[in-house]
Amino acid sequence: MGRTPCCEKKGLKKGPWTPEEDERLIEYINKNGQGSWRALPKLAGLLRCGKSCRLRWTNYLRPDIKRGPFSSEEEKLVIQLHGIVGNRYTLHCALSLVLSIDNIGPGSESRERERGSSSVFPLIAFGLIRKSLERWAAIASQLPGRTDNEIKNLWNTHLKRRLVCMGIDPQTHEPMSTSNGPNRKPSTSPSTRHMAQWESARLEAEARLSKESLLFIPPSLGRTSSDYFLRIWNSEVGESFRDISKGSKNPCQSSISQASSSTTRCGSVSVTTAEIGNPLIGSSATGSTENGDLENKLYADDSMDISDSSSSIELEDSCDTALQLLFDFPANNDMSFLEHSDDYTFCDAIMAESSLNCSP
DNA sequence: AAATGTGTCAACCGCGGGATG
DNA sequence: CCATCCCGCGGTTGACACATT
Numbered sequence A: 001m002g003r004t005p006c007c008e009k010k011g012l013k014k015g016p017w018t019p020e021e022d023e024r025l026i027e028y029i030n031k032n033g034q035g036s037w038r039a040l041p042k043l044a045g046l047l048r049c050g051k052s053c054r055l056r057w058t059n060y061l062r063p064d065i066k067r068g069p070f071s072s073e074e075e076k077l078v079i080q081l082h083g084i085v086g087n088r089y090t091l092h093c094a095l096s097l098v099l100s101i102d103n104i105g106p107g108s109e110s111r112e113r114e115r116g117s118s119s120v121f122p123l124i125a126f127g128l129i130r131k132s133l134e135r136w137a138a139i140a141s142q143l144p145g146r147t148d149n150e151i152k153n154l155w156n157t158h159l160k161r162r163l164v165c166m167g168i169d170p171q172t173h174e175p176m177s178t179s180n181g182p183n184r185k186p187s188t189s190p191s192t193r194h195m196a197q198w199e200s201a202r203l204e205a206e207a208r209l210s211k212e213s214l215l216f217i218p219p220s221l222g223r224t225s226s227d228y229f230l231r232i233w234n235s236e237v238g239e240s241f242r243d244i245s246k247g248s249k250n251p252c253q254s255s256i257s258q259a260s261s262s263t264t265r266c267g268s269v270s271v272t273t274a275e276i277g278n279p280l281i282g283s284s285a286t287g288s289t290e291n292g293d294l295e296n297k298l299y300a301d302d303s304m305d306i307s308d309s310s311s312s313i314e315l316e317d318s319c320d321t322a323l324q325l326l327f328d329f330p331a332n333n334d335m336s337f338l339e340h341s342d343d344y345t346f347c348d349a350i351m352a353e354s355s356l357n358c359s360p
Numbered sequence B: 001a002a003a004t005g006t007g008t009c010a011a012c013c014g015c016g017g018g019a020t021g
Numbered sequence C: 001c002c003a004t005c006c007c008g009c010g011g012t013t014g015a016c017a018c019a020t021t
Helices: A019-032 A040-044 A050-061 A072-085 A088-103 A109-115 A121-132 A135-140 A148-165 A190-214 A225-234 A236-242 A251-266 A279-284 A289-299 A312-328 A336-340 A347-357
Strands: none
Touching (some): A019 A040, A019 A050, A040 A050, A072 A148, A135 A148
């Protein structure tokens, strides 16, 4: 309703593309570049709608497309990434964590202690919240040469079935409820497990950040954990997130609002870190009050006087940066941190066993 | 050998949402 | 504020190849 169709349907060709059409499209884009898809068919002399041209180009003709079957490494990566950004459950976990942090206002010292040291984690969570809304593109961005459509097809035709065959819920990446299997530990609540996973990721990020900080700060000056947080806080990443609760145009804020309003509807996660009593936090936290103060500043930003100069573009970059932090660490897309929770990630088992037990 | 079933994948559809003028 | 363009999504279709009966 209201929207005009992307093109006049009459007289336009549908179905498989011919080599001649491909050639025309490639030639046109090589000459004129991408964009203006609506006008492109006419200019290129194609009897296709612009959307069809765009799809053909982005999913098939782009020179950087990698053809051929997915390698086992790629499949494993897709499964792992789907576990992170690929379901709304994770999205809500991230959201809940951010909100739980947000709920800790000045004076809530006990909760601060429970939560432990501050970190880059909220920034990662914000990035993930945003990116979770673009699941296939986010996953595809980590697999050079693969398109989101290709990954979606792979997931729907191969991987999803494989997970089901392995008794794993493809949505939650959890073992199916009724059959935990002989070697499985009693299943912890999904919330707890996801939170443990998140916390594990957070700790890794912190460790890495701390390590990197050693390169920038002379040991003679001494360091506290707040130094590391300050470094992030003073960076452009921090600058962008200082404005998160200001201004409705903020894309992250928008996502948060949307997700927040849907939390009740989906009923997935409404726990806070403190509520689930994540043991990782207690065992590893430094419990720095300096950090708590910093976080109070960070999340009680209604009272902060910050000259708002960050554009949405900067914020977007920062969200990307935050996501990239997660994708990057420890290094080169090594997602082994996911396996720290020893009953959560079954990718290796899946890859090893699927061909034996789940042959179509 | 023919009919039928199944899997795969490129392509399409309709929708929501951000960006822009 | 509104209309339009563009992008990305989930879901689906249809052609084709291959397996099974």
